Amino acid sequence: MNSVKFWRDLPEQFEDALQRARRLEIPGRLQISSRLVVNYAKPQEVLIVGMGGSAIGGDLLKDWALGSVAVPLEVCRDYHIPIYAGSKSLVIAVSYSGDTEETLSAFIEAVSRGCMVVAVTSGGILAYLCRRMGIPMVELPGGMVPRSAIAYLLFPLIVVLEKLGLVSGIEGELQEAIEILRRIRDEVVPEVPITKNRSKRLAAVLSDSIPVIYGDRFSRGVALRSRTQVNENSKLLALSGFLPELDHNDVLGWEAPVEYTKRFTVVFLRTADDAQEMKLRAELTRDLIADKAKRIVEVFPEGSSLLAKMLSIMYIVDVASIYLAVLNGVDPTATTSINKLKSQLGDRTKVIDHVKKEVDAILD
Ligand code: PA5
Numbered sequence: 001m002n003s004v005k006f007w008r009d010l011p012e013q014f015e016d017a018l019q020r021a022r023r024l025e026i027p028g029r030l031q032i033s034s035r036l037v038v039n040y041a042k043p044q045e046v047l048i049v050g051m052g053g054s055a056i057g058g059d060l061l062k063d064w065a066l067g068s069v070a071v072p073l074e075v076c077r078d079y080h081i082p083i084y085a086g087s088k089s090l091v092i093a094v095s096y097s098g099d100t101e102e103t104l105s106a107f108i109e110a111v112s113r114g115c116m117v118v119a120v121t122s123g124g125i126l127a128y129l130c131r132r133m134g135i136p137m138v139e140l141p142g143g144m145v146p147r148s149a150i151a152y153l154l155f156p157l158i159v160v161l162e163k164l165g166l167v168s169g170i171e172g173e174l175q176e177a178i179e180i181l182r183r184i185r186d187e188v189v190p191e192v193p194i195t196k197n198r199s200k201r202l203a204a205v206l207s208d209s210i211p212v213i214y215g216d217r218f219s220r221g222v223a224l225r226s227r228t229q230v231n232e233n234s235k236l237l238a239l240s241g242f243l244p245e246l247d248h249n250d251v252l253g254w255e256a257p258v259e260y261t262k263r264f265t266v267v268f269l270r271t272a273d274d275a276q277e278m279k280l281r282a283e284l285t286r287d288l289i290a291d292k293a294k295r296i297v298e299v300f301p302e303g304s305s306l307l308a309k310m311l312s313i314m315y316i317v318d319v320a321s322i323y324l325a326v327l328n329g330v331d332p333t334a335t336t337s338i339n340k341l342k343s344q345l346g347d348r349t350k351v352i353d354h355v356k357k358e359v360d361a362i363l364d
Pocket of ligand 1: 098338
């Protein structure tokens with residue numbers, strides 16, 4: 001199955017993504033038209049614009065950046081960018097296909113406002129428009145499912161921040177993450193039996209219940225990613241939340257009658273948060289709901305850097321979502337309902353036509 005290949009090659013994809021991103025040239029000054037000039041200098045804030053599998057790299061970046069990037073960083077899943085975005089904002093427009101209307105709409109808004117725009121895409125309309133306007137772009141290999149291209153949708157973001165002076169000294173962390181992913185791969189591939197394979201075990205545990213995936217402040221993005229992997233690959237509903245916030249709302253949901261709560265299996269993603277208060281919270285929360293959930297499992301990270309820890313957990317759960325698809329007899333790569341909605345909307349909203357006209361007007 002193709003999907004297994006995508007996930008098996010993940011460490012090599014991260015390496016390739018790094019090389020592709022490093023080849024990107026960001027100009028100091030870009031004259032898009034006689035009226036529109038962009039100066040690429042150290043940004044005051046960062047916006048990652050994208051949807052679904054292309055946006056999630058932004059969430060991972062945001063968690064990773066908590067301790068290392070000194071400017072605000074937001075993920076924007078919308079047709080529009082926030083009102084504060086302007087010439088001092090770095091906007092990275094990410095769309096694997098390059099044809100997602102929300103991303104294209106936000107992209108052209110950012111270009112019109114003179115933001116420092118960089119695109120990450122495998123082609124489509126986004127690549128075409130970037131070429132027309134000379135906007136810097138990291139070109140990705142085609143033929144993948146967007147969510148499986150996470151290496152290409154995350155590492156270029158880090159490299160763009162590096163190129164614009166927002167992070168430095170990260171080579172060791174990137175290389176450690178790739179090394180750890182290689183080790184995880186050797187454990188989670190189909191050839192390894194369930195007794196030694198954490199992803200197979202997780203899929204088996206989740207197979208007869210509704211997954212509830214809880215992260216902490218360094219795995220908010222991984223928890224969201226895990227939920228959406230279960231949705232998109234395994235074709236199942238799932239819930240997600242993160243500590244400490246879930247201690248102020250979700251925990252009350254666990255007071256529901258046990259006949260109801262026993263349908264849910266909780267997966268705690270125990271990432272990198274070594275703070276005493278967070279460890280204690282994770283343990284107390286787990287104990288509080290222990291009798292209410294069908295089961296509780298914990299996934300622990302590998303590696304020493306934050307990135308390795310985040311990505312090791314992500315990889316284990318990603319692959320589990322593929323095994324869960326196999327157990328459910330569904331194709332993990334199919335996106336029938338997403339495609340249907342995209343085409344129904346595209347026919348009626350005409351957003352893409354509007355975006356193309358905007359580009360014509362800018363270049364006129
Ligand atoms: O994983 C998926 O296939 C989806 O979530 C897509 O990423 C989403 O629909 C956006 O499409 P694209 O990534 O091509 O911009």
